[in-house]
Every structure is written in structure tokens, then in C-alpha cells.
Amino acid sequence: MALRLNRRVAAIKPSATMAAEARAIELRLQGVDIISLAAGEPDFDTPERIKNAARRALEAGMTKYTPTSGTRQIKEAIQSKLKSENNLEYDLTEIVASAGGKQAAANVIGTLFDEGDEVIIPTPAWVSYSAMVALSGATPKLAATREEDGFLLSAEGLRRALTPKTRGIIINSPSNPTGAVYDADQLRALSEVVLEAGLWLISDDVYEHMVYDGVAPHPIAANPRLKEQGIIVNSLSKTYAMTGWRIGFAAGPRELMNAMARLQGQNSGNPSSISQAAAVEALTGPKDELVTMMEEFRARRSFVVERVRSLPGFALAQMPKGSFYVFPKVSALFGLKWKGGVLQSGDDVADLLLSEARVALVGGIDFGFPEYVRISYANSMANLKAAFDRIESALRALGAR
Ligand SMILES: Cc1ncc(COP(=O)(O)O)c(C=O)c1O
Structure with a gap:
């Protein structure tokens, strides 16, 4: 029988980050010694x-x-976390726990937006926002930021992206993939436009603790008037090294959270009962492990930034302030010949490095910035050293300078 898929599902591409990781796992199963970044x-x-x-x-x-x-x-554990860590007060009826930040984000987006709506996504952005918005029926409106502005959207930039159809904006600070972090003044300036235009602001806080200088201010705490139009999406995946447990949450106005819970109730139900019990301990217990993890990430960030900057053809203007990624520009490599073709995008560079250096990273196309690649330093220092040695040799062998 001919397969006729739902047209919105048919239009979604596999997540680029998951596809890159899956390719690395596949090659490893074939016995190839791959280092995945x-x-x-x-x-x-x-x-x-x-x-x-x-x-x-x-x-x-x-x-x-x-x-x-x-x-x-x-x-209750989420409620007290929001109070003590973000200085935000939510009633229990304004909180929904989900199977990961991804489900929380998808359910919020699916509940809020509809055909005819536009949702602003400042780019470079996490690969899944566009797919989630498109699945809701709304149109993702990509608002490109500039590297010289630290990959941050200004209030002016937001104003320029507005149309009469704009209904929301998604802010992710610290950012995947750039590590950019908004300061409180920048958030207040953005929030004034959000309030004026009557938009929903979805704040994806999954990297909130992964910051290297001070703290990442929260958009809603920076301007409490946003609370009625602000929604928090967060997850335990990164902060507590719990990616496989699948616990995330959303917090926002009660009516919206009720609708989101109805959607969740019909399409998946509660997040795992065991994971929820583990999450209570994660959220209410001591934070020592996070401190240790961040010390390690800090050392890796310095190492990776230095190595990236010394690679031929790679450029990284600013030190990332948060998350555990760097997002260097690789367009200086474009035009180099490889496998009978020429390198034309960050994704081509990622393919080259997978094949010639046995290092997996993610090309920039799906983040909205084809001239870049994303490198994750969530890997041991020994693997990072080996990976950069291999990348450097592969690039030099190709004639990159
Ligand atoms: C920006 C961002 N938001 C949300 C998520 C979702 O994480 P999870 O579903 O594991 O909680 C991720 C995961 O990579 C992410 O990078």
C-alpha cells in the first residue's frame, strides 16, 4: 500500500545532532575508532x-x-527550585513535568501555536525548535544574529523580525550551539518588545547552570511583568547528567499548563514514575557534583578554544560564556578539494572530519548557520586531545593553512 504520511510529519527532517551521533555509533559498531564531539x-x-x-x-x-x-x-521540588534558583514563584498548578525538556518544549509549542502564527527563533538555534514549531502548524521565523554581536538578538533585531502574525519567541540562554548568554539588560530590552507586541516568550533554560562567569540571568526574573506571557522550559538532563532518565518540565500560566497537560495526557501520559522519584532527589539534594562537573567543563573549554583557534581554517571570535559547545566558523576551508568535490558547507567539513579524522561533529546547516560547525566538549580531556590532533592532521593533509 502506498504510504501517505501526515504532511507535517513528512516534512520533518531527523534531528541533525542525533543523526551525527547515530553515524558515530554505527561506525563504532563496525569497529572504526570514532571520537564523538x-x-x-x-x-x-x-x-x-x-x-x-x-x-x-x-x-x-x-x-x-x-x-x-x-x-x-x-x-514541589520544581517549585522550590524555581524559587531558590530563579527567584520565581509558581503555584503547583502552574507546573507540568514531562519526559525531558524536549517533550516539555514540544508540548508547550504544540499547545500555544497554530496555523497562521509565526514564532521567532533567534539563530543559530537548537535544531529541534523549527521542527516543533512547524509540527504545531505555525511558521518558524528565523532571526539570524551576528557573530560580532556575540550571537545575541537585540531588541532592534527582534522588532525587525516582527510581523502582524508573530505570536511568540524562543530564547535559549546559555545557548546551544553558540554558548552565548544574555545579560539582564539585554533581556530587559528584549522583554519590552515582547510585552509591547503581546508575544509569548518561551525561555529554554536547560543550560542555565552551565555558565562560566557569574550566573545566567533569567528572562522572566529580569522583568517580572513577563510572567503572564512567559513560559519556562527546563530539564534535568544536563544539570544532573540525566539525559537517559527523561525528565523535564514547563512552568507558566495555569490555563496554558492545564491545556498542555491535556495534550500530554492524550499523547503520552506521565513521565516515568521511577525517573520522577530520582528527579526529586536531584532537585532537592546537594549540588556538589554540579560544581565538580563545571570545574571540568571550564578546563575543557579553555583547552578546546585554544585548539580550535589554532586549527587551520577554523575561526572562533569569542570565548563561549556557557553550555558545553563551541561554534567555530569554517568557511575558510570552503573550496578545498575532497573526494572529487569541494567543501562548501560546515556539514561538508563535518563529513570530511568523520571520514578522514574519525571525529564526529555537527555541521551548522540545521542550526541555521551553514558556514559553521558545532563541537561539543562533553568528552574526556584525553579524547579531546586525541580528537584535535586527528582533526589538525586531517586538515593539514588536505592542504588547509
Ligand atoms: C537547547 C536544548 N533544549 C532542550 C533540550 C532537550 O533536552 P532533554 O530532552 O534531554 O531534556 C536540549 C537537548 O539537547 C537542548 O540542547
Whole structure:
């Protein structure tokens, strides 16, 4: 029978980051020694205290459905996290726990937007926002930032992207893929435009703790008037090295959260009961492991930035302020001959390096910036050293200078 897919699903591409990681895993299975700098996940193990909470939950028989939007315990833990870490007050009815930040974001976007709406996504941006917006029926409106502005969208830039159809904007600070972090003044300036234009502001905070100088100010805390039109999307994946556990959450106006919970209730239900119990321990316990993880990331960031800047054909103007990625420009390599063709995009450079250096990274096309590549330093220092040695040799062998 001819397969006729839903037209919105038919139009979505696989996630570029997941595809790059999948290629690396596939090659590894074939026995190729690949170093992956493609994955967006901490290479650290989930802290033992969190695993123990999951073990206790299993022993206690917490193996049943929970309320769709999460147990009372996880909502209370999220509520006190939002208060103590972000200085934001939410009622339990304004919080929904989901299977990862990805589900939280997709459900918020799917609940809020519809055909005829435009949603502004400052780019470079995480690859999934556009797909999520398109799946909702709305149109992603990519607002390109400039490297010389630190990859940050200004209030002016936001004004320029507005049309009568604009209904929302997604802010991700610290950013995947650039590591850019907005300061409080920049957020206040943006928020004035958001308020004037009557937009929804979705703040994706998944890298909030991965900042290297001070803290990343929260857009809603920077301008509390935004609370009625602001939605928080967050996740435990990065902060607590819990990518596989699938726990994220959203917080926002009650009516919207109720609608989001209805959507979640019909299409997937509650996030895993065991993971929720583990998440309560993650959110309420000590933060020592995070401090250790960030010390390691800080050392890796310095190493990676130095190595990237010394690679032929790679350019990185600014030190990333947050997350665990660097996003260098590689257009100086374009035109070099490889495999009977010429390099024309960051994705070609990623293909070249996978093949010739056995290092996986992600090309910039799906982040909206084809002249760039994303390198994740969520990998051990030993692997990073080996990866950059290999990249350098492969580039020199190709004649890059
Ligand atoms: C910017 C951003 N938001 C959300 C997510 C979702 O993370 P998860 O679904 O693992 O919680 C990711 C994961 O890579 C991300 O980079």
C-alpha cells in the first residue's frame, strides 16, 4: 500500500545532532575508532545519590501511573527550585513535568501555536525548535544574529523580525550551539518588545547552570511583568547528567499548563514514575557534583578554544560564556578539494572530519548557520586531545593553512 504520511510529519527532517551521533555509533559498531564531539550530553555518570533514589522507588513499588503532569513531590521540588534558583514563584498548578525538556518544549509549542502564527527563533538555534514549531502548524521565523554581536538578538533585531502574525519567541540562554548568554539588560530590552507586541516568550533554560562567569540571568526574573506571557522550559538532563532518565518540565500560566497537560495526557501520559522519584532527589539534594562537573567543563573549554583557534581554517571570535559547545566558523576551508568535490558547507567539513579524522561533529546547516560547525566538549580531556590532533592532521593533509 502506498504510504501517505501526515504532511507535517513528512516534512520533518531527523534531528541533525542525533543523526551525527547515530553515524558515530554505527561506525563504532563496525569497529572504526570514532571520537564523538557531536553529542549534547554530559559524559559524566548520574550521581549515586540520584540512582539510589531510583532504587528506593523501585523497592517501594512506585511502578504505576502517576498524575499526568507529575507527582506532587516532583512539582514541589520544581517549585522550590524555581524559587531558590530563579527567584520565581509558581503555584503547583502552574507546573507540568514531562519526559525531558524536549517533550516539555514540544508540548508547550504544540499547545500555544497554530496555523497562521509565526514564532521567532533567534539563530543559530537548537535544531529541534523549527521542527516543533512547524509540527504545531505555525511558521518558524528565523532571526539570524551576528557573530560580532556575540550571537545575541537585540531588541532592534527582534522588532525587525516582527510581523502582524508573530505570536511568540524562543530564547535559549546559555545557548546551544553558540554558548552565548544574555545579560539582564539585554533581556530587559528584549522583554519590552515582547510585552509591547503581546508575544509569548518561551525561555529554554536547560543550560542555565552551565555558565562560566557569574550566573545566567533569567528572562522572566529580569522583568517580572513577563510572567503572564512567559513560559519556562527546563530539564534535568544536563544539570544532573540525566539525559537517559527523561525528565523535564514547563512552568507558566495555569490555563496554558492545564491545556498542555491535556495534550500530554492524550499523547503520552506521565513521565516515568521511577525517573520522577530520582528527579526529586536531584532537585532537592546537594549540588556538589554540579560544581565538580563545571570545574571540568571550564578546563575543557579553555583547552578546546585554544585548539580550535589554532586549527587551520577554523575561526572562533569569542570565548563561549556557557553550555558545553563551541561554534567555530569554517568557511575558510570552503573550496578545498575532497573526494572529487569541494567543501562548501560546515556539514561538508563535518563529513570530511568523520571520514578522514574519525571525529564526529555537527555541521551548522540545521542550526541555521551553514558556514559553521558545532563541537561539543562533553568528552574526556584525553579524547579531546586525541580528537584535535586527528582533526589538525586531517586538515593539514588536505592542504588547509
Ligand atoms: C537547547 C536544548 N533544549 C532542550 C533540550 C532537550 O533536552 P532533554 O530532552 O534531554 O531534556 C536540549 C537537548 O539537547 C537542548 O540542547
